[in-house]
Amino acid sequence: MLALGADGSPDDKAGHYLQLGAEIAHTCHESYDRTVLKLGPEAFKFDSGLEAVAVRQNEKYYILRPEVIETYWYMWRFTHDPKYRQWGWEAAQAIDKYCRVSGGFSGVKDVYSSNPTYDDVQQSFFLAETLKYLYLLFSNDDLLPLESWVFNTEAHPLPVLHLGNITLPGSEPSQR
Secondary structure, X not given: OHHHXXXXXXXXXXXXXXXXXXXXXXXXXXXXXOOOOOOOOOOOEEEOOEEEEOOOHHHOXXXXXXXXXXXXXXXXXXXXXXXXXXXXXHHHHHHHHHHEEOOEEOOEOOOOOOOOOEOXXXXXXXXXXXXXXXXXXXXXXXXXXXXOEEEOOOOOEEEOOOHHHOOOOOOOOOOO
């Protein structure tokens, strides 16, 4: 989301925000890359030389969340650095390999285990968000361009209204 802050920010801040976004995306990737399943844990720490690793059992699960894939998509759109598509592809392959079950997809209880057990739940956000962001990551930029669309917290695209061209009830026409 920091990358979104870079777009339209003053030049002296835009680069800083984009760099912070890239660093956070890298940390997210590391949290995936450091697990046996190549899927990120629910939470992780930076402690005593351990970086981006979950240490408590209740943090080691993966429930098909979209946020890391969403991060890769935004970073791809703002930088076109191919590593974001590569990281997204790695995540998609891991999801397919370790989360696919006969009736759809399931979260896993321990991303550090070479023999994962399933939680037997396909979260609704997996279809609505995770797969949507994967699709968008590999789509052309003219599909839902960020200048024309904004995504709500559930990844629903909403058109950007250009208020300079609209008169709201009870207001004077804009002088733009």
